[in-house]
Structure formats: C-alpha cells, structure tokens
Amino acid sequence: MVELRNVSVTYSNGVDALHDVTLKINDGEFAFVVGKSGAGKSTLIKLLLKEISPNSGKITVNGFDLEKLRKSKAHKLRRTIGFVFQDFKLINTMNVYDNVAFVLRSIDAPLKYIRNRVPYVISLVGLKDRVRSYPNELSGGEQQRVALARALVNDPQLIIADEPTGNLDPNTSVEIIELLKAINNNGHDGNA
Amino acid sequence: MKLSSMNYLFRQGMKNIWTNRIMSVASFCILVVSLLLVGFMMLFVANINQFVGGIENKNEVIIYLEDVDDVQIAGMENELKAMDNVSSVSFFSKDEALEEMKKGMGSEADDLFGYLDDNPLPDAFRIRVDDIDKISGTLMAINKLDGIDSIKSPTDFINILTGLKRFIGVISAVVLAALIVVSLVIISNASRASVDIRKREIAIMKLVGATNTFIKVPFFVEGMFIGILAGVAASVITALGYSELVKVLSQDMTFWSIMSINGFIPMQSVIWPLAFGYLVVGTVIGALGTVMSTSKYLKV
Numbered sequence A: 001m002v003e004l005r006n007v008s009v010t011y012s013n014g015v016d017a018l019h020d021v022t023l024k025i026n027d028g029e030f031a032f033v034v035g036k037s038g039a040g041k042s043t044l045i046k047l048l049l050k051e052i053s054p055n056s057g058k059i060t061v062n063g064f065d066l067e068k069l070r071k072s073k074a075h076k077l078r079r080t081i082g083f084v085f086q087d088f089k090l091i092n093t094m095n096v097y098d099n100v101a102f103v104l105r106s107i108d109a110p111l112k113y114i115r116n117r118v119p120y121v122i123s124l125v126g127l128k129d130r131v132r133s134y135p136n137e138l139s140g141g142e143q144q145r146v147a148l149a150r151a152l153v154n155d156p157q158l159i160i161a162d163e164p165t166g167n168l169d170p171n172t173s174v175e176i177i178e179l180l181k182a183i184n185n186n187g188h189d190g191n192a
Numbered sequence B: 001m002k003l004s005s006m007n008y009l010f011r012q013g014m015k016n017i018w019t020n021r022i023m024s025v026a027s028f029c030i031l032v033v034s035l036l037l038v039g040f041m042m043l044f045v046a047n048i049n050q051f052v053g054g055i056e057n058k059n060e061v062i063i064y065l066e067d068v069d070d071v072q073i074a075g076m077e078n079e080l081k082a083m084d085n086v087s088s089v090s091f092f093s094k095d096e097a098l099e100e101m102k103k104g105m106g107s108e109a110d111d112l113f114g115y116l117d118d119n120p121l122p123d124a125f126r127i128r129v130d131d132i133d134k135i136s137g138t139l140m141a142i143n144k145l146d147g148i149d150s151i152k153s154p155t156d157f158i159n160i161l162t163g164l165k166r167f168i169g170v171i172s173a174v175v176l177a178a179l180i181v182v183s184l185v186i187i188s189n190a191s192r193a194s195v196d197i198r199k200r201e202i203a204i205m206k207l208v209g210a211t212n213t214f215i216k217v218p219f220f221v222e223g224m225f226i227g228i229l230a231g232v233a234a235s236v237i238t239a240l241g242y243s244e245l246v247k248v249l250s251q252d253m254t255f256w257s258i259m260s261i262n263g264f265i266p267m268q269s270v271i272w273p274l275a276f277g278y279l280v281v282g283t284v285i286g287a288l289g290t291v292m293s294t295s296k297y298l299k300v
Helices: A041-048 A071-078 A096-106 A111-124 A140-153 A170-185 B003-019 B021-056 B070-082 B094-105 B108-113 B132-143 B155-197 B199-207 B212-251 B255-259 B267-295
Strands: A002-010 A016-025 A056-061 A081-085 A158-162 A189-191 B061-065 B086-092 B124-129 B148-152
Touching (some): A016 A041, A041 A056, A041 A158, A071 B199, A096 A140, A111 A140, A158 A170, B003 B212, B021 B155, B021 B267, B070 B086, B070 B124, B124 B132, B155 B199, B212 B267
Parallel strands (some): A081 A158, A158 A189
Antiparallel strands (some): A002 A056, B061 B124, B086 B124
16 A cells, blocks of 8 residues: 655755655555656655655555655565566576565575475566576566566565556557556556 | 575675676785785885894893902892893803904914913903893993993994884884775775676665665675685785795895895795785775675665
C-alpha cells in the first residue's frame, strides 16, 4: 500500500517537482501515473524508494513511515519493493542467474531457497534458456524480463515500474505489460 | 551473516579482481612501489644507524695517571665504576703499556728500551661510557678526581657523529612521513578510480535492498588480497635486491665500502620483520583504501 499526503518536493536548484500531492494506492491495485516529462513521475518513484525525502508531507509505503525511516535503514523498505526501470538497471558483470539471485543473497536467504526460487522466477518470465547469459548478450526485451524476474524474486508487496517499455518495440512492450498484469493478478500492487 | 553469504562475498571479491584486472594490476603496482620506497628508506636509515653505532662503540676514554700508589689506584677504580654513564673500567699498568709498545715496534724494541732502567710510561685507566651524548659531563666528573695527569677522549669526533646522527634521524623521519602520505594518497586515488567504474553497480545493489556491509565486503576482500600480494612481491624484491646491493657496494672502494667495514646489516636479519611490515601495511592500506573510497557511493 502506498499513501502520500500533501507531499511537496522542491529541488535545491529551485525546481518545484511535486506540489501538494495526495494519493493512495491500495493493495492489489494496478495504477498508472502518466504525465509529460518533467511532471514529477521520477521524483515520485525516488520518494517511494527513499532516495530523496520530501520538503513537506507524509509518505507511507508498505507500512513504513518514510519520515521516521532512517536512511541507513532504507534497505528494509527497499526489500519490500520490486522495481523495473526503463534502462533495466542490471549489473553487467553478473549473468542472468546472479543478477536475480543477488536480491536473495543480500537478504541472507538460505542457499537451498535461492537454488529453487531463482530458476523458478526466471522460467516465469520465459528466460530459462538464457540463465548463464550476461546482460549485454540479451535483447532489450530480454533484459527487461530479467529486471522483472529480479523484481519478483523476493515476492515484494509492491512493484514499481518506471516506463518499463520505454526502450522496447511495441510487440515486446505488449509482452512486458502482459507479464506485469499476470503478476498483479497473482497478488502484487502495480505502479507504472 | 550466514557462512554461505560470507563464502559468496569472498568469491565475489576474488572475481572482482579479475573482472577489473587493469585496475587491480595498477593498484598492485602502486602498492608494491610504495612499499619498496618505504622499505628501502628504512633499510638505508638502519644501516646508517648501525654505522654510527659501530663507531660509537669505540668510545674509549683513556685516563693517564700521575705517579700514584696501588691504594690510590684501587680507590680511583672504585670511584670511576661508581659514576653514572660509565659502563666498563679497566686498569692498564705502565708495564702492560710498555709490553704493548714493544710488541708494536718489533725487534728494534729491545735495542731501544734496553737503555732504560725505568719505565717512562704512565699507568692508565681505559673506560667506556653507556651514552655517548653525555660524555662531556662524564669527562668533567673524571677531571675532578685526584691523581690524573691527562685524559684522551674522541670528543670532537663524537660531537660530529652525534650531530650527524640527529640530522639523519630528522631527515629520514621527514622523508618517511612524506613517502607514507604520498603512497596513501596515490593508493586511495587509484582505488577510488576502480570504485568509480563500479558506482552504477553499487547504486543498483543499494536499490534492490543490499546493506552497506554486504556491498562493501567484496571490495574489502579485493583490496586485502591485492595488499597481501603486493606485500609478498615487495618482500621478494627486497630480499633479492638488498643482498645484491650489499654485494655490489661492498666490492667497490667508495664511501660505502668504508661503511661496510662496520658491516652492512645482513639481509637475513632484516627480511622477516620487513616482510611482516610489508604484509601488514599492504593489507591494511589495500583494504582501507578500497573501503574508504566505496563509502562515497553508498549514500544512495
């Protein structure tokens, strides 16, 4: 669940990115945020991941009060969120398996669980045959699927997708959106 | 943290060395050169000190006595022994002095000394001092004793030597400090560059919920391992280079060969402490250097 109340963000260069925003996204909802570039979509995402803090207002994400959450504890919040970005944000020195497994390794998950969960999630996004490939050996659509698998692997309460199809051709875009919808039907929030 | 996680992070660190091999080799080389600079500087200073120390050991003071009897001699000996800073006192009678002189002159001695009915040489004490820096005070105290004819001491030479030693001490401390600071700056910059290349990676790791520790450990392993390798390499180079250097310098008739009369410090007696120092310093600088430069990118 995501809730913003009277949130405003002004950057230090004077840009008024968000002004008095109030919104609520309930569990199970599939929500779209649309707007011109510069409308503040990315700022909203940065707020939800606690990359930045608002100048005023109150934000609650998955039960975390972001005002009270210390920056050094931000990883606790981020572990409840899966994200998919326009530029995929994959680690180029790791293969598909390791990119997905990193999330579980970083939360100290048992080895046995990792070995079962990671191949399962990769097969969900249809990349069973590319497990050992590196990101630069994959097409854009495939890379976004890896990002999606990574977003899913930790069974997050919320998935944030920032223009997930921005770098993809129309056919691939449809596939990715279908995947996201399928995931949402299995019980996650969506936010694109 | 679980053992399997530690294992993963350790392997990750080792893998990073290979993945970023150009930066790894660069950091390794910089570290080796810095360690060698500091190491050879320390060997140079240690050898100078050994040289000066060797001369200081010849700090014999000879006290020539007036014509005094055995009782007075025994009294003086006790007084000398009781003095601060006097490490050894030995009596050298006029007969012994004459014998020594004859020995030095060879066969002519009998001709020459045969005409003497009386021994013209004085009795003497030979003493050594503990601390050469305090020798002038000791000499003053000796002068106050009765029955002393004259004192022969290497005061001027000693003054030059102690001055030289102090000078070398100050200069080498300054140079060593400068070397250490310079190596630290170079190394932290080098590892900053290698971390800089991976800042995108670090940002992603933060976004998927990794803790700072989890991100830092592979860097730590990587830096530490490069540091250990650099320490080993520096030790081997020092062992080979120093013994070769001593060999070459001892052959030549230069200032260095005068020094080597006293003997250079043999390689075997310095290499282990030095190798230990290399390993410790290399590991600490390697690990700290990388971890410190990672911290900059962990504030996402």
